[in-house]
Amino acid sequence: MPAAVLFDVFGTLVDWRGSVAAALKDIGAQAGIEADWFGLTDAWRGRYRPAMDAVRRGERPFAILDELHRTAILDLLPAYGAQALAPNADELVDIWHRLNPWPDSAAGLRQLNRTHITAPLSNGNVALLVDLARHADLTFDTIFGADISGHYKPDPETYLTACRLLNQPPHNVMLAAAHNDDLAAARALGLQTAFISRPHEYGPRDHRADPAADWDIVCTSVIELAGLVGR
C-alpha cells in the first residue's frame, strides 16, 4: 500500500477535450464566430507534446504550460477562421484552468484522502493546477506542477522531485494515470502504477484507453481506485 498517490490530471481527472471545446464555443459565440471548435481543441492539444519535448531536449528554456498554450493558440487561430479571438489570449489560456472533472474524480479523491496523501503530478504549472483543483473540487494535500522541478513528464526529475518532497522512496508512491507512457516512466523509477481507463478522453473510444502493461492496478474510476489501493 503506497503512502501517497500522485495523479496525472489532463485526461485522467478532467475532461480537457469536452471542456476546452465548450469554452472555445462560448468565447467564439460572444465574438460572433463559428468554427470547428473540437478541431481547434485537438490541434491545440496536439501542440502540447512537441512544445514540451522542445523544452525537454533543451531547444528552448523551461516555460510554464500557460506560456506554451498561449504560443500554440495564437499560432492556430488563423487556420480555424478565429483570428478575431487573438486579443482574448489571456481568456483562452485561462480555459485550461477551468476544466471539468470526470464524474467520479471529486468523490474518489475525497474517499482516497481519508487513507492516503494525494497530489497531482502534472505538466500543468502550479497556478493552473491550483485554479483547476478549486474549479473542479479536486481535494489534494499539495500540488506538484512542472514548474516545481523545472521539467516536464516523462523526465525522471518530475517523478523523483515529488518523491523527494514527500520524503518517500519511489516504491512507497503510486502514480495514477490514463496514459501508458506516463506509467511506464514512473515504473522505470520504481513507483507503483495505477491505470485509470478514460475511453472518452479523445472523443470516440480508441485504443489508448486500454492498459498496455501489467500495471499494479487497472481500473475505470478514482472511486474504484480508492477501493483497491488500500487492500
Next chain:
Amino acid sequence: MPAAVLFDVFGTLVDWRGSVAAALKDIGAQAGIEADWFGLTDAWRGRYRPAMDAVRRGERPFAILDELHRTAILDLLPAYGAQALAPNADELVDIWHRLNPWPDSAAGLRQLNRTHITAPLSNGNVALLVDLARHADLTFDTIFGADISGHYKPDPETYLTACRLLNQPPHNVMLAAAHNDDLAAARALGLQTAFISRPHEYGPRDHRADPAADWDIVCTSVIELAGLVGR
C-alpha cells in the same frame, strides 16, 4: 486585496511549544523518564535559527527541517537526563508533524479559502507540512515548504519562489505571520503583510507578540484576518 495569502506556520497557525512539550512528556512517560519538558522544548526550538542560518550562510548544504530537528534533539537529550530516548529519534522528529492548531486556525482558513488562494510558506519541509495540515485540519490549496526552493526564510528565494509558482507579482500576495522579522523580509520584496499576534507562542506573554511596524493588517486570529483581507 491579494490573490493569495501565505502563512507562516510554527507559532502563527500552530502551538509548537505546548504541542511539543506535551508529546515529549508522553514519550518520556512511556520510557519512565521525568524531565523539564518545556525546557527541552525551548532548547530544541532554540537550535532552529542557528541551524538554518548555517545553511543560509552556506556553511552546510541544505538539509530539510526534519534532519535539523534530529541533529538538535540527539545533541540535547543528555543535558536533560533524557538520553534514553535517543533510540526514539524518529518518533521525536515526528512530533513536529503533529502539532496542534490555535483554536481559530482551521475555521479561519476555511473561511479565507472561499475568497483567496492559501498556502503555508514555512521553513518546514513539504512532507512535514502535509502531515501537519492533515493533523490540524488546516486546509490549503498547496504547500510551500523550504525544500521547494532549497532555502530558508528570510532568504528572498523562499518568498519569491512562492510568488513565481502562483504566477503572481509579489504585490498580489500577502504573508501572514506572528513574527516581525518574517514580515519585514516579505515587505522588502513587495509582498503585502498581515501580523497575527500570538501572545502564548513562547509561553508567558512577551513583547514578540506586538507588531513592530505598520503592517497592512494587524489582528489576533485567522478568523479576524479572513474578515479584514477581503475589504
